[in-house]
Amino acid sequence: MLLNYVFGFNARLGRLAYFFFSFVVGCGYLMLVFGITGNAPASGRTDVLLAQAANSMPLLIGFYVVLAMTFMLQSMRIRDIGWDPVCMMVGWIALVVIDRIVAGKYPEYALTYQHTGTTVGALVNLALMLALTFWPGSRPGEAPHETGDDGFSSRGSTPAAAGNRVARIASGEFGGKTR
Incomplete structure (x- = not known):
């Protein structure tokens, strides 16, 4: 039962708070990457940046911390919308895994030759992210659906x-x- 509160399955997070916290987490990780490597990820040389990140223990630890934080934020937002985060997050992870397998096995379905995802997976991820950002949650006094x-x-x-x-x-x- 304690894990439900630690991982945010029973907490609720509104649209504005979700957007703000996601933005802060992303900017924080961007500042960590720039501080350690001296390059911004959008500088065009992502191959060099990935090589530097693979050899940097603080960046790897930071990546997994950011991954856990975004997982918790998404779970809290899904709870606020009224959906079951246990089912939704497992389904979302399964979609990402299946999408990567399909794109690896059939490269003609991948977005480009460099991507590891398909167009369908990208559209579903976009739809889920837009739902998390813009779907109205339950009111403060009202229990989620x-x-x-x-x-x-x-x-x-x-x-x-x-x-x-x-x-x-x-x-x-x-x-x-x-x-």
Whole structure:
């Protein structure tokens, strides 16, 4: 249960806060890259920058910290929209992995010969990022949209649908009746 709060699955983050914090995290990492390598990532020589980054332990640690921070910010924003962050984030990661596999196996579907993603994957990622940035969240006094055990909307229910789902799985009720 503590991991839900640490990773932001039960916290909510509004549109403006999400945009601001994402901007601050990106600028912070850009300043770290520029401070260590002396080059900005948009300077055109990304091959040299990637070689420098692969040999720099502070940049690798910073990359993984930024990756974790953006994962948490996206999870909090998804919770504010009313979607289940556990399902959405797993689906998003699966989409990225499948997209990379398809682009590697069939290079003609990749965006360009240098990209490791397809056009469909790029459009889905764009749609998800636009939804996170512009989709209206629940109001401050209102609980986020939850679904009940029957899968239908239950606006007046308690916001413990994710906890109920985990409890059902843990007690052996996953996939139907047992015994």
